[in-house]
Amino acid sequence: MGPKARILHCGEQAFSVELADEIDENVNLRIIALAKHLKEDPPDGLVELIPSYRSLLVCFNPSQITGKSMERALLDRLDQVHKPKVNTGALWDIPAVYGGEVGLDLDDLAYEKNLSQPEFIQLHSSSTYRIYMIGFAPGFCYLGGLPEVLHTPRLPQPRPNIPQGAIGIGGRQGSINSVAGPSGWRFIAWTPLKIFAPERLEPFLLRPGDRVRFVPVSAEEGNDLSRRQASGEIIVRPQ
Amino acid sequence: MPFVEVLDTGPLTTIQDAGRFGLRDFGVSQAGPMDQLAFEMSNLLVGNVKSAAAFEFALNGGRFRFDANTAVAVTGPGVELSIDGAAMATNQTLKIDAGQILCIGPVRNGLWGYLAVAGGINTQPVLGSRATHLRFGLGGLAGRSLVGGDRVPVASTDGSPPVRIAEQDLPKTDQTPIRVILGPQDDYFHPDMIAQFLSTTFRVSTRVDRMASILDGAPLIATRGHDIISDATIPGVIQVPASGQPLILMAEGQTTGGYPKIATIIGADLRRVAQTAPGKNLSFVAVAPEEAEAALLGYRNQHHKILKSVCLAKFGQICNAQLYSTNLISGVWDSNTGKE
Numbered sequence: 001m002g003p004k005a006r007i008l009h010c011g012e013q014a015f016s017v018e019l020a021d022e023i024d025e026n027v028n029l030r031i032i033a034l035a036k037h038l039k040e041d042p043p044d045g046l047v048e049l050i051p052s053y054r055s056l057l058v059c060f061n062p063s064q065i066t067g068k069s070m071e072r073a074l075l076d077r078l079d080q081v082h083k084p085k086v087n088t089g090a091l092w093d094i095p096a097v098y099g100g101e102v103g104l105d106l107d108d109l110a111y112e113k114n115l116s117q118p119e120f121i122q123l124h125s126s127s128t129y130r131i132y133m134i135g136f137a138p139g140f141c142y143l144g145g146l147p148e149v150l151h152t153p154r155l156p157q158p159r160p161n162i163p164q165g166a167i168g169i170g171g172r173q174g175s176i177n178s179v180a181g182p183s184g185w186r187f188i189a190w191t192p193l194k195i196f197a198p199e200r201l202e203p204f205l206l207r208p209g210d211r212v213r214f215v216p217v218s219a220e221e222g223n224d225l226s227r228r229q230a231s232g233e234i235i236v237r238p239q
Numbered sequence: 240m241p242f243v244e245v246l247d248t249g250p251l252t253t254i255q256d257a258g259r260f261g262l263r264d265f266g267v268s269q270a271g272p273m274d275q276l277a278f279e280m281s282n283l284l285v286g287n288v289k290s291a292a293a294f295e296f297a298l299n300g301g302r303f304r305f306d307a308n309t310a311v312a313v314t315g316p317g318v319e320l321s322i323d324g325a326a327m328a329t330n331q332t333l334k335i336d337a338g339q340i341l342c343i344g345p346v347r348n349g350l351w352g353y354l355a356v357a358g359g360i361n362t363q364p365v366l367g368s369r370a371t372h373l374r375f376g377l378g379g380l381a382g383r384s385l386v387g388g389d390r391v392p393v394a395s396t397d398g399s400p401p402v403r404i405a406e407q408d409l410p411k412t413d414q415t416p417i418r419v420i421l422g423p424q425d426d427y428f429h430p431d432m433i434a435q436f437l438s439t440t441f442r443v444s445t446r447v448d449r450m451a452s453i454l455d456g457a458p459l460i461a462t463r464g465h466d467i468i469s470d471a472t473i474p475g476v477i478q479v480p481a482s483g484q485p486l487i488l489m490a491e492g493q494t495t496g497g498y499p500k501i502a503t504i505i506g507a508d509l510r511r512v513a514q515t516a517p518g519k520n521l522s523f524v525a526v527a528p529e530e531a532e533a534a535l536l537g538y539r540n541q542h543h544k545i546l547k548s549v550c551l552a553k554f555g556q557i558c559n560a561q562l563y564s565t566n567l568i569s570g571v572w573d574s575n576t577g578k579e
Contacts, residue, residue, distance in 0.1 A: 008423035011475055011503035012531035016423040023468055035264075050263045050471035052495055057471035062532045063539065135469065135495025138267045138375055142469075178266070179375050198365050198377060204265045 005078050007071055012062055013047075017074055018055040025144065026083065027054045028132050032209045033084045034077060043073040051208050052133045053142075089131070089209035090238035094176070094191050096125065096214040097222035102166050102190035109169070109186060113149055121216055123147050124188065129174055129212045137181065139196030139204045143174035143212060158184035165190045167214065176212075189214070192226040193236050210238070240392045241307035243356060246340065247387040248301030251448065254360050254379035254391065257290035259368035263471070263494045270370040270378065270491050273297075273351045273449060273513040276409060276542055277314040281355035283549040284312030284332050286400040291359030292369040294385070296352050298516070300343020301387075303354065308336050309393070310400040314409075315352025316514055319344035331404040349514035350447070358394030373449060374491055407548035410541065416524040417508045419477065420531055424499035427463040428479075435459065436501055437523055441485065445517045449491040452512065454521060458483025461499050469497040475504035475512075477523075487512060505531040507538035 008016040017034065020027045035051045038058065045065030050057040060070050098121045099106040110120040129143035151172045159182065162168075166177040168185035175185060178196035191214075195205045206212070217225070225235045245252070255278065258271025272278035272295055279289035287293075294303075300318065305311075313320050313329050320327050320343045327333050335341060346352045362369050362380055371379025380389060425433060441454035465481040471494060472478070478486045478498035487504065488496075490513075504512055505526065515521055526534075 009420050009503070009528050010423045010471075010473065010500070011420055012505055012528050012535055014473055014503075016470065018423075018470075021468065048261060048263055050494065052470040053468050055470045057473070059473065062535055067528050067532055133469070133495065134264065135266050135471070136493055138262075138265060138377070140266050181375075203366060208264075 007074055009067070010057060012067060014057055014059045015067075015071065015074060016055050016057050017078070020054045023053050023132065023144065025130065028130075028144075029084050029209070030081070031056050034081045037077055037081045043070065043077075045070065050135075052135065089207065089211055091128075091211045091213070092206065092236060092238050093213050093215050094193050094236060095217040095222060095225055096167055096189040096191050097219050098124075098189040098216055100190070100219060102163055103188045105169075105186040106188040109150075109152060109188060112152075115149075120150075120188075124150060125214045125216050127213075131206055131208050131210045131212065132173075133208055134204075134206070137179050138198075139178035139206065141176065141178075141195070141206050141208075141212075143176075144172075146172055146174045148172075152186050154184040155186070156184070158182045162187060163190070164194065164196075165192065167191060190222070192222050192229060194229060205236075240361060241305075241309070241358075241395055242390040242392050243360075244304040244306065245385050245387055245389040245391065246302035246304055248303075248385055249296050249299035250384065251295075251297035252301060252385045253295050253371035253373065253449070254292050254362055254369055254385070255295045255371060256292040256369045258370050258490070259366055259372070259378070262366060263473075266494050267366065267372070267375070267377070268474075268491055268494050270368070270372040270449070272353070273490055274315070274349075274353075274510050276510060276545065277316075277351070278353045279546055280330065280405060280409070280549060281312045281314040281353040282359070283546055284314075284330065284403045284405065285310050285355045285357040286332075286403070287355060287357065287359050289546065291355065292362065293353050293355040293360060294391075296343065296354070297346070297350055299345050300352060300354065303341045303343070305335050305339060305341070305356075306337055307395075308334070309396060310334050310357040310402075311341060312355050312403075313341075313343055313352065314355075315346050316349030316409075317347030318352045319347070330409075332400065332402040334402070346516075350516040351513060356393045357400040358396040361392045361394045372491060374493075401551050403549050403551055405545070405549050407545045409545060414520075416522045417512055418505045418526045418531065418534065419502035419523050420505060420528055421502050421525050422500070423503075424467055425501055427461040427467070427499035428459065428501055429462045432459055432462070433501070436485075437525055440520050440522045443515050443517050443519050443521060444484070447517050449489060451489055451492055452487045452515070454485045454487070456484070459485060459501065461501075463499070465499060466497055467499050469495050472496045472500070473503075475506070475509050476500045477502045477504065489513060505534055507531070507534040 048059040129145040162183040167189040170185035258269035376382030441456035446453040
């Protein structure tokens with residue numbers, strides 16, 4: 001599975017399987033494939049798998065398997081797991097209300113990039129994003145595929161309270177805020193879709209490897225979708 | 240449903256059960272107790288399963304009033320407590336009557352303590368657990384720390400659970416260096432910097448909570464920079480941000496991070512780190528993974544023995560000599576450990 005793979009100790013109960021030192025779709029696809037392989041046919045003592053951009057943390061129970069044996073098992077898997085053909089993740093069309101109180105940076109960013117507001121929205125909503133990893137907060141996903149023109153550094157001082165559903169840009173990545181909280185990202189839109197809802201039967205909607213497109217909607221449509229969702233309706237289904 | 244009324248309490252009193260497991264890949268760290276052993280012991284002492292929801296407090300307990308006859312147990316290093324003004328001991332079942340007030344003082348020889356109530360706390364589970372995750376407002380009572388005036392529901396019991404004592408001491412919070420396995424990003428640091436990390440006596444700063452403990456000491460500089468491509472973290476990893484001040488992730492730490500991790504605290508020593516209060520010292524020694532593994536299995540074995548030592552007793556049959564011999568009156572934590 002590539003000569004660069006390294007198996008690094010993260011304490012005595014986890015290994016970090018590192019495939020590369022770069023953010024790359026092919027590397028990430030292999031990480032997700034390795035996680036899937038291990039999940040479907042778990043070695044003895046496997047506890048948890050946490051995939052990220054270019055590495056997979058494999059947590060195990062040393063009462064059931066020694067580190068040495070787990071390391072050997074992981075090396076075997078690396079040989080067995082081949083590069084997947086294509087991304088098989090789900091495709092989500094996510095409604096986005098651009099600008100307004102939540103998308104408070106839209107005007108400034110459009111101005112900075114010498115774009116009209118509609119041009120900015122067109123650019124942001126015509127790209128297909130890919131979820132590289134989930135982390136930082138419950139259900140928070142890091143989106144790759146942001147057009148280069150829209151890359152924008154984070155603020156030096158995070159803002160104290162950005163609402164759930166805010167759609168942002170941080171460096172070369174995109175995001176959808178899964179929970180309210182402080183953030184140094186720049187925000188251009190919001191979605192009524194709750195990607196994380198602990199009370200819901202399916203608390204987390206999105207998974208690593210899924211793809212996301214943003215569909216511009218008016219504030220009225222956004223509010224209407226919010227209300228329908230609150231009454232239990234499923235407002236977005238994956239393709 | 241019977242309840243416990245919080246009259247007043249410290250800033251970090253929360254409801255915790257064993258934790259919310261299996262969701263790290265969705266960005267949810269487990270939360271759960273900072274000191275698993277003290278937590279589990281408190282539950283066994285009141286006849287609960289060891290994972291039942293209980294109160295966790297830091298630095299200071301507070302005052303709790305009970306609206307029904309029940310039994311409680313308090314654990315934690317050097318915790319003082321009383322019921323209606325009469326001094327009581329940690330690590331044993333205490334009967335408490337409706338209307339009585341349990342007063343829990345400071346955690347003298349550590350940081351975290353536990354109060355378990357017979358039947359367990361009966362708040363609504365969130366994502367399969369009652370553990371409070373403060374950062375994201377999950378579980379517990381509205382996902383927040385408790386304040387005076389809160390009424391916490393507990394499961395009904397018949398008010399006469401069996402009385403138990405712990406015959407075996409909890410392991411002491413000794414002063415030997417905390418054992419770590421270097422990495423996974425120790426290669427971000429020059430060997431001299433690794434040597435500095437392993438020879439420095441760090442001081443636990445006041446920035447300590449359920450997410451992390453930040454250490455003060457000579458700053459650690461990463462030759463390859465303080466940004467990595469974000470990857471997964473677990474409790475016990477020692478991150479080094481650009482400030483050079485090491486940051487140890489704990490029960491509620493975030494699941495991914497972008498700082499190099501110079502080392503990871505071994506499982507057997509994590510509890511000692513959790514119980515090291517602000518202002519106290521910590522130093523580190525690197526061990527081989529095989530040694531860490533053996534230490535973990537030894538610790539689990541000891542943990543198991545301690546929990547097994549919680550045995551049925553009757554108040555009348557425990558004489559003072561017995562109490563002293565099991566170190567129950569002064570608390571199981573040797574008073575010398577307060578000097579660390």
